[in-house]
Amino acid sequence: MPLFTKARSFLRNIFSPHRGEADLDREVQSYLQLLTDENIRAGMPPTEAQCAARIELGGTEQVKEQVREQQIGNWLRSVLSDFRFGFRQLRKNPGFTAVAVLTLALGIAVNATMFSLVSAFMLRHPPGRDPKRVAVVTSINPGNGFLPDANPVSIPNFLAWREANQVFADTAAADQYRSVSLTPVSQSTAGQPQAIRSAAVSPNYFSVLGVSPELGRTFNDEEIQPGRNRAVILSHELWERQFASDASLIGRAIRLNRENYTVIGVMPSRFHLTGFTPQLWTPLEVTAATQTANARKDRSLLLFARLKPGVTIEQARAEFSALARRAEQDFPEIEKGWGAAVRTFPDFLLYNFGIRNGLAVVMTTVAFVLLIACANVAGLLLARAAGRRKELAIRLALGAGGLRIIRQLLTENLLIAFLGGALGLLLAYWGIAFVRANMNFNEAMSAVPLGLDSNVLLFALAASTLCALLCGLAPALNASRTDVNNNLKEEGRSSSSSHSHSRLRTTMVTCQIAVALFLLVGTGLLFRGIFMIEHQNLGFRADHLLTANVVLDDARYKDASQQSLFVRNLIPQLAQLPGVEAASATSDLPAAGPGTVTFRVQGQPEVPANQQLTASDNVVTTDFFRTAGIPLLRGRAFTEQDTPLAPRVIVVNQEFVNRHFHDQNPLGKQIQLNVSGTASQWSEIVGVVGNVKTYSEGIIDDPQVYEPFLQRPISSFSLMLRTGSDPSALASPLRTAVAQLDAELPLANVMSMSALIDRQKGGNPFFVRVLASFAFLALILAGIGIYGLIAYSVGQRTHEIAIRMALGAKRPDVLRMILRDGMKMTAIGAAVGLVLALPLPSVFDAIFYGLHLREPRLYFLVPMTILVVALLATYIPARRASRVDPMSALHQD
């Protein structure tokens, strides 16, 4: 019952306070009247009676306030009234409010926009049941490279480790990077074959991850037997796109890799992994052939396993390190130096995507921008607080508690911050749309669900609150320590408090300048790096080239001779297409990261197995160098005479010669290549070509070796067509020519070479441009900060300036004085920023693999820019100061 009464009173106090107020007023008045009556009865004259009554009451308002203070729900009422008061204050100063809100809005908008990336990548839950209890096992490649810890595991190791480990309840494996050709069969004719990204998985893969199919079932144990494994599970997207969400597809056959596969299930649409998701799954074959020594070198599997209850990821890591070491002992030639890495599923997805460093850089930058924005707003608040000194002094004198005043000022700041946050969210909505539209440089990125989700909203709320606290703390603390006496006197410009104010603001502006300089230098370095990479000479002509990937499947092209025949038939056909100047095939496109091979030079001493010389290795057809526009420097390129029966020949690049032959003539020297899967043979160097960058983003030249296709046919290669006109016009004739030879062979990634290079660059250009805009935003905000501070201090010093001018100072003198103060502050800030920016190049070297950024000009250019901005920001108020009319300034107070 008491709770009910209290609740009723609470609600009444909050929602209809007026009735209570009126009642209270009446009660107090009635008390006064009764008291007066009592005094009159005691013999006092009426006026004296009333006076005495009032004195005994002690002040109507005070009594009423005391009653109010202990009413239930009073805290809420006073908070609401604080908000109302704050709102009124802000409305009275629209200019100030607008600038403060807009500044914070900009800071919060950029932060929220970038946080949406963090939310999409790092805060997304991978699909399945309890993904943190799923571990992913990969191999660690002893050689350095991109993501060395995420190498796949070989089949023999998978089988051995599955049996031997004690930490996993169930272990599954997936070969994620397969490609199959899907021949759609419609009612009329067979359509064009497509290359579909697929994965081969063990039957327990889906149950380990804890995902159930939306339709049908997953693989059972029988389906990994050869001959019974023509079952396929489709992804939701493929099922929608290619088969029109036909539910009756289960049990029917589709044509994959020239064979009929039965569709047994469809996965739900939410089953996709950050990065590349397979479009369909087939059973993983594990046969005797997959357990030979060669199979050990073929690392293709990622292991997914569910941890036993109570087992930690560290225990799993330790166990697999031990297992990897045992493998090293058992098979030293193959497993030497290779380790095993174990990560939780979410960690692995994040690591594999490789975006964590970029995200860290971006989030740090926008955090700095927000800090600068907060500093600006704090400065504004300090200035306004200085102007309200008298008001605060009066309130303190009337008995307001210091805490109450702080609370009210904080409420005003919260209002500004939340308004800024709301506006910032609106701006962020557009910002996110912009980022999403521009982040489609490859499939993986476009699949990322970027949007204004609940994480971003919470983040914006937290950021606004933090801003309110940061911005408001300094002026609020200052206010509560207001010296009442000094401020109530006419001379409100007491030097002590304005000094502490301006010292604080000067420090803040100096920090802003330092941070802005730091950001600008960092961005400038990145810009320079990207520019250098984009404009370097790759070593071949990337223009006017159409490329396509071909994978000759085992069904028809098991033999080397079949592969060779196909290429021998295809290339001349392609060369004869109208518009084609040259055509060739290559194992890897130029500057696209070829495979490597170890080799020995005849006449040079033998080296132990793990220190052998390596070079990139490309298998190319005869016209390759002409098609790619790689200059032939010495000797000859390959010809039709370089058949399997003729002596083996190779061509090397200039860097190879520089490293291994110095000034000797390389032509005629013999090299023995160790190609996995074939016997090592001695080949003669017959030609030297120009260097081609290994990666389009690489800077160093690596030694390269080229082998003729006829002497070592391969099943997976790329076609290159050089044309005089637009390469994409050749796409359709290319498909037709290939279809004439093999109607079911798909072509993948048919695109021009320049488009391919753009795709390889990924998000770097966009990323750097985004960072640059943030850095400039920081600079602008810092400039506004300088302007605000100087303008304000000039306003404060009008009196002083007027006196100086009356005493004989000329306009230029005043100008110089103000400019000097402003520039001094800027110079200190710039110096601090420069010192902070000195270690940036080394930091970038560590973060961005292979990028060596050195740009001394930047360390001169950026400070100059900042000085110019600061000069401008200082000059405008300085000029106004020098125009002060001494007489009128001295007269006003």
Next chain:
Amino acid sequence: MGSEPTTLLQGTLDLLILKSLVAAEMHGLGISRRIQLITGGTFVVKPGSLFPALHRMEEEGWISSYWGDSENNRRAKFYRLTNPGRKQLEAETKRWGRISLAIAQALRAS
């Protein structure tokens, strides 16, 4: 001495108000004078303490109020004891008895 009950003795003021309302329903001034009377002039309750206490106790539900006419036909707000208020008075009286006994005992000890 005309000392006022401070916030530390808030419970004491509540007790006195409840006790004065046992006899009859009264308005605020009446309660104040009655307390003065029954404590032999020791406690003079000023409006600054009385009003907050009355309103608080009303919110707790121990007393209820209504507008009526005073002796001189002035409109005044009268307060009466509720049943929960009576129970509260009993409980507080017992507690006060225990406390004063304990303190007296402590003061007698050597």
